[in-house]
Amino acid sequence: MKDIVENRQRISLGKKVKIALLALRENGIVWTVCLAVYYACSAIATKAFARMDALRRKNQLPGLNSAAMNKLIWESWDWGAGGEEWSPSPEWKQSVIDCVLKKHVNKGDRVLEIGPGGGRWTEELLNLAESLKGADISASCVEACQQRFADAGNAEFFVSSGRDLEGAEDDSIDSLWSFDVFVHINKPELEAYAGEFVRVLKSGGKGVLHHGTVGGEKGGWRSNVTIEDMTRILTDAGLEVKEQFQTWEDDKGTEFEAGLYQDAITVFVKK
Ligand SMILES: C[S@@+](CC[C@H](N)C(=O)[O-])C[C@H]1O[C@@H](n2cnc3c(N)ncnc32)[C@H](O)[C@@H]1O
Structure with missing residues (x-):
């Protein structure tokens, strides 16, 4: 209607x-x-x-996407649904796990998740990871994850400034994962993060970022980052962009989308 x-x-x-x-x-x-x-x-x-x-x-206004605004919004969010309110169907979520997450995050990796929120992807990452660090700008997300994964034994969550990864050591991470987070992060914070990716990733380490492509013009509280900005900012920081895609097919040939607002996923490596 x-x-x-x-x-x-x-x-x-x-x-x-x-x-x-x-x-x-x-x-x-x-x-x-x-x-x-x-x-x-x-x-x-x-x-x-x-x-x-x-x-x-x-x-050049920040809209709803400054670090301070992200902190306020996500500390105000009701995390009762654990982030599943953003999964359009169980089939879609499973396809992200099978076709994206498991393709790029390897068993035994030391993983860093940026913006775990209520832990929608963290559970699956923890099944693969030797150890996992979760950095989130929102203290309520960190608390929710600390409670949800208290028994994991290999997970640590910390509140971040929204532009750095202070809780992670240099050259310590095999894979970075961030879904539904960089869609909300503006260019200045992305630029700061790109330098941090270089710092924390091991040589050959990989990053998987879900992000917007059209600078917010389609709505969805998307940030001002376009797909060209993403490529340029990562490349300028010295990272190598390996893949960028908006859709994928599962093994039955069903096509799935990265998001509702022309979102994409970028995979990059530290050389
Ligand atoms: C839409 S939620 C997604 C949560 C989770 N990744 C998921 O897919 O269910 C956005 C998350 O990103 C976090 N976030 C927003 N801006 C951030 C920033 N600059 N740095 C780190 N985390 C941020 C929020 O606190 C929130 O946990």
Whole structure:
């Protein structure tokens, strides 16, 4: 029932009045008033979003994606669902595990997860990892993971500044994993992180980052990072980008997407 607001221009105002009268005859007054409210509010919301996006670009505003804003939002989040509210289906989650996570994170790796949140991917990472460190800007996420994985024995979680990996030693990590996190992180923090990836990864160590590609113009609280920014920032830091993809197929040939807002996954290595 929800429509694409931009497509409404394809019907003239006169015809829209006719449609409204027919809708009234066929559906009654309450339904038609709700339709009018929906049309008006969604049109205003779409215009407001376009204006926010334009202002953010023109004045280089952080939008909802500064480190301070991320900290406040994610410390306010109810983590009761453990992050599963972002998994569109159990099949999609399993495909991320089978086709992305297990392809790049090896058994016995020393793993660093950035932004574990409620631990949606941490459980699977812990099955593979010799040891796991989880760095999150939100103290409530760190507490949630410390409780959830208290019995793991090989996991350690710490609160980070949102731009560094202070709790991880130099040249100590085989694989970095971060899903649904860099979609929310703006360019200055990504640049700072890229230097940290170089510092903490062992030579030949690998990173897997899920991120936005269009600088936030499709919504979803995405940051100002584009796919070109991601490639440039990692490359400038001295990392080698190996793969970038937005979809993948499982062994039955079913195609899955990285996210709802033209998100992508970048795989890189430290040379
Ligand atoms: C949408 S949640 C995703 C959580 C988890 N990775 C998942 O996929 O379920 C975003 C997570 O990123 C964390 N985060 C946001 N900005 C961050 C930053 N600059 N550095 C580290 N963690 C950050 C948040 O605290 C939150 O845990």
